[in-house]
Amino acid sequence: MNFYPLSVITFLFLSFTTVIGAEVNIYSHRQPFLINPFLEKFTEETGIRTNVVYATKGLAQRLKAEGKNSPADVILTVDIGRLYIYDDLDLLASVNSDILNRNIPQNLKSPENKWFALSKRSRIIVTSKDRVKEGQIKKIEDLADEQWKGRVCSRPGSHVYNRALMASLILSLGEKAAEEWAKKFVGNLARRPQGNDRAQVKAIFEGLCDISIINNYYFGKLKYSEDQIQREWAKSVRLIFPNQGAEDRGAHVNISGGGVAKYSKNKKEAVALLEFLSKADSQKMYGEINFEYPVNPNVETTEELKSWGSFKSDRLPIISIALKAYEAQKIIDKVGW
Amino acid sequence: MNTLLLFVGVLTLAGGLGISTAWIVTYYSFFGKKVIEWALILPLACPAYIIAYVYTDFLEYAGPAQGFIRHIFGFNSAADYYFPEIRSVMGAIFVMGFVLYPYIYILARTGFNNSPRSLYETAALYGRNKFFAVGLPLCRPYIVAGLALVAMEVLSDFGTVEYFSVQTLTLGMFNVWIGMNSISAASQIAIVTFVFIIILLVLERKARSSQKYNDTSKRLNNISPKELSLKKALFAICFCLVPISVGFIVPIIILINNVFIGLKPDSFFVIFPVLLNTIFIGLTATLIIILLAFFSASSAYFSKNRALVIIYSIAATGYALPGTMLAIGVVIFFGFLDKFTGNIVFLGGTIYGVIFALTVRFYAVPYGGVISGYSRIPSNLFDASKSLGYSSISTSYKITLPLIRTSIIATAILTFVDIVKELPMTLILRPFNFETLATYTYQFAHDELMIEASFPAFFIIIIGLIPILLLQNQLNGFFHSKN
Numbered sequence: 001m002n003f004y005p006l007s008v009i010t011f012l013f014l015s016f017t018t019v020i021g022a023e024v025n026i027y028s029h030r031q032p033f034l035i036n037p038f039l040e041k042f043t044e045e046t047g048i049r050t051n052v053v054y055a056t057k058g059l060a061q062r063l064k065a066e067g068k069n070s071p072a073d074v075i076l077t078v079d080i081g082r083l084y085i086y087d088d089l090d091l092l093a094s095v096n097s098d099i100l101n102r103n104i105p106q107n108l109k110s111p112e113n114k115w116f117a118l119s120k121r122s123r124i125i126v127t128s129k130d131r132v133k134e135g136q137i138k139k140i141e142d143l144a145d146e147q148w149k150g151r152v153c154s155r156p157g158s159h160v161y162n163r164a165l166m167a168s169l170i171l172s173l174g175e176k177a178a179e180e181w182a183k184k185f186v187g188n189l190a191r192r193p194q195g196n197d198r199a200q201v202k203a204i205f206e207g208l209c210d211i212s213i214i215n216n217y218y219f220g221k222l223k224y225s226e227d228q229i230q231r232e233w234a235k236s237v238r239l240i241f242p243n244q245g246a247e248d249r250g251a252h253v254n255i256s257g258g259g260v261a262k263y264s265k266n267k268k269e270a271v272a273l274l275e276f277l278s279k280a281d282s283q284k285m286y287g288e289i290n291f292e293y294p295v296n297p298n299v300e301t302t303e304e305l306k307s308w309g310s311f312k313s314d315r316l317p318i319i320s321i322a323l324k325a326y327e328a329q330k331i332i333d334k335v336g337w
Numbered sequence: 338m339n340t341l342l343l344f345v346g347v348l349t350l351a352g353g354l355g356i357s358t359a360w361i362v363t364y365y366s367f368f369g370k371k372v373i374e375w376a377l378i379l380p381l382a383c384p385a386y387i388i389a390y391v392y393t394d395f396l397e398y399a400g401p402a403q404g405f406i407r408h409i410f411g412f413n414s415a416a417d418y419y420f421p422e423i424r425s426v427m428g429a430i431f432v433m434g435f436v437l438y439p440y441i442y443i444l445a446r447t448g449f450n451n452s453p454r455s456l457y458e459t460a461a462l463y464g465r466n467k468f469f470a471v472g473l474p475l476c477r478p479y480i481v482a483g484l485a486l487v488a489m490e491v492l493s494d495f496g497t498v499e500y501f502s503v504q505t506l507t508l509g510m511f512n513v514w515i516g517m518n519s520i521s522a523a524s525q526i527a528i529v530t531f532v533f534i535i536i537l538l539v540l541e542r543k544a545r546s547s548q549k550y551n552d553t554s555k556r557l558n559n560i561s562p563k564e565l566s567l568k569k570a571l572f573a574i575c576f577c578l579v580p581i582s583v584g585f586i587v588p589i590i591i592l593i594n595n596v597f598i599g600l601k602p603d604s605f606f607v608i609f610p611v612l613l614n615t616i617f618i619g620l621t622a623t624l625i626i627i628l629l630a631f632f633s634a635s636s637a638y639f640s641k642n643r644a645l646v647i648i649y650s651i652a653a654t655g656y657a658l659p660g661t662m663l664a665i666g667v668v669i670f671f672g673f674l675d676k677f678t679g680n681i682v683f684l685g686g687t688i689y690g691v692i693f694a695l696t697v698r699f700y701a702v703p704y705g706g707v708i709s710g711y712s713r714i715p716s717n718l719f720d721a722s723k724s725l726g727y728s729s730i731s732t733s734y735k736i737t738l739p740l741i742r743t744s745i746i747a748t749a750i751l752t753f754v755d756i757v758k759e760l761p762m763t764l765i766l767r768p769f770n771f772e773t774l775a776t777y778t779y780q781f782a783h784d785e786l787m788i789e790a791s792f793p794a795f796f797i798i799i800i801g802l803i804p805i806l807l808l809q810n811q812l813n814g815f816f817h818s819k820n
Binding site: 056058 | 398413422424425501502598599661664665668669671672675676686761764765766767768769770771772776780781783784785788
């Protein structure tokens with residue numbers, strides 16, 4: 001077989017590829033097609049090249065095993081739980097940056113400046129426009145009401161977004177009440193928990209159920225989908241930002257975020273990337289590209305997002321959600337969500 | 338419990354399909370048999386998780402299949418009629434059974450083809466059923482090897498069960514380990530899984546060792562297939578078309594349809610480097626694995642050293658380990674190695690890591706194939722070679738290599754296709770800016786963006802199909818065991 005020479009050449013090539021110029025190596029839980037626009041702009045502005053490995057699972061373990069040898073400089077993730085695992089495994093460096101301190105509020109970063117939120121997403125309720133009247137559902141707690149028996153759809157509970165929501169309920173209602181809620185909520189389900197958030201809207205469109213919980217940006221993705229049918233799905237649902245009462249805690253929010261690897265060899269470039277992502281232009285891009293909310297208080301939410309309604313978000317320090325993840329998962333397993 | 342159900346279900350379905358179709362194409366001849374014969378292998382090129390995505394889209398409540406039923410019968414909601422839930426254990430059995438049966442089909446067919454005709458004639462003479470009296474018992478090592486491969490695929494599967502939200506041991510282990518960062522809980526589940534694997538291997542070994550094959554005349558015999566009447570031939574064709582359609586034709590049509598919806602002018606341009614990466618990894622790793630497997634299987638066979646055999650068998654358990662687990666094991670091992678060598682070499686996060694992990698994972702495929710090839714070579718050939726003064730090494734080269742070429746080529750194809758389909762290990766271990774077709778598909782499929790995912794997914798299947806088709810003629814030649 002004649003692929004042998006080819007293999008040898010490629011082998012050598014891969015072994016001796018040398019690094020020219022400044023660069024930053026990224027371990028990312030975000031899909032390349034979402035972060036590439038940011039990275040291209042970053043390289044354009046700073047001349048720093050970016051290299052990416054994308055995976056949804058196992059990157060923290062890889063980073064840990066690589067130890068001091070790790071080539072990784074920056075970690076980018078979605079969900080506070082995932083971000084916190086890096087902190088918990090002591091894989092992140094403390095970063096002292098005036099820009100980051102100025103751009104990111106206290107409750108959206110680690111107390112030791114090891115990780116920083118870069119965008120916010122709200123976990124919201126969607127209901128069928130035709131089959132659920134406006135105002136009938138106002139809070140996450142309402143989904144446990146018996147009148148919705150057989151009318152609720154959900155993604156599996158152990159998915160990080162639902163786990164974080166569960167943690168927020170434990171924090172605001174207490175463990176016992178939260179479990180009670182979860183039990184009744186599962187009792188209301190129209191089908192086994194399955195699919196991602198997109199699939200829930202689809203199920204409502206098709207009439208399989210009337211109510212579900214999704215991350216807000218999925219609505220935007222469907223509304224502007226290239227696929228005509230998916231745009232129809234979006235049209236069939238009403239968005240409800242939950243728990244907006246004057247005395248209420250506000251809608252649960254989760255974050256995407258990042259940190260600098262403890263053993264990064266390009267710390268300066270790594271910090272520069274995080275700073276870049278926190279500044280006004282990039283913060284706006286989060287809204288434009290992925291319908292997410294800015295964390296930088298000086299940046300306005302995009303017009304599109306504003307048109308979905310303004311809301312107040314739960315002011316819990318985001319780290320407390322991560323700290324309750326284990327308790328949340330226990331309840332989820334117990335009630336079979 | 339789910340794991341057991343999935344296990345038994347997939348083995349029964351894949352075993353039934355694989356053995357019955359192999360029997361039909363070996364012992365009967367009918368119109369269109371040549372086409373059927375190779376088409377039966379095609380589902381092999383389809384990764385189970387992609388088939389799972391495709392069928393879910395198609396069969397779930399909102400999909401076209403149920404939409405059509407509702408339209409025809411005028412149903413308005415899910416409560417009006419019964420339709421099986423695709424995202425369930427049954428759904429997973431269905432998808433995996435129809436995608437994995439070719440493993441058994443290929444091995445069983447090789448086995449049937451290599452069985453001596455004299456025995457069938459004897460059976461006929463005594464009025465015994467050819468299939469149960471001769472075919473099945475004689476092919477047991479092949480069938481068991483095939484079943485073991487399928488069983489291990491099921492145990493290691495993560496993508497399909499995750500997508501269908503079927504709580505198996507593997508998925509559970511995963512959620513507590515990676516998701517919750519709790520190693521102790523994960524190890525408990527891992528131990529249960531490992532016990533499962535060991536039991537499986539012991540069973541396989543038992544099934545094999547209880548038989549010894551020494552038929553000196555078999556190479557002189559070719560099976561002469563029986564001509565079927567038109568009615569029976571039609572039935573045979575229809576029967577074989579079921580697995581081909583479910584495992585290949587239907588999903589590929591849905592995929593192609595999606596490809597056309599989502600095709601953009603620069604699609605090919607973007608996919609090209611990804612394609613090259615995939616082929617490079619596939620060929621390199623396959624070559625390494627085949628060499629290793631041939632060497633180890635030969636040494637295990639010739640030296641009667643039990644320890645060696647046990648070590649090789651343990652090495653083959655890599656196949657049953659979920660890719661993600663294995664990948665993390667490799668990462669930890671490389672981290673240790675890098676520290677140990679004082680960082681002179683740095684292996685973590687390089688292409689070597691990926692190839693190493695693939696080797697650990699897929700070594701079992703050719704190893705099992707070569708071993709069962711050996712078990713069919715009459716041992717008096719080796720004795721003869723020895724008495725002529727040849728060493729074991731030159732015996733392997735002169736006698737065994739030509740005789741087990743079939744097994745080697747067949748398993749090389751299986752290995753290559755497996756590597757092209759492989760997802761979780763490549764995902765975790767690959768170097769920066771390195772995408773294979775599987776990882777490239779995943780970033781879209783993970784977000785249930787079926788349209789975008791279909792284009793690279795389609796290429797995964799094509800890349801897997803090429804060696805199958807290219808070597809088909811050769812394979813067929815070997816199946817019909819020319820001397």
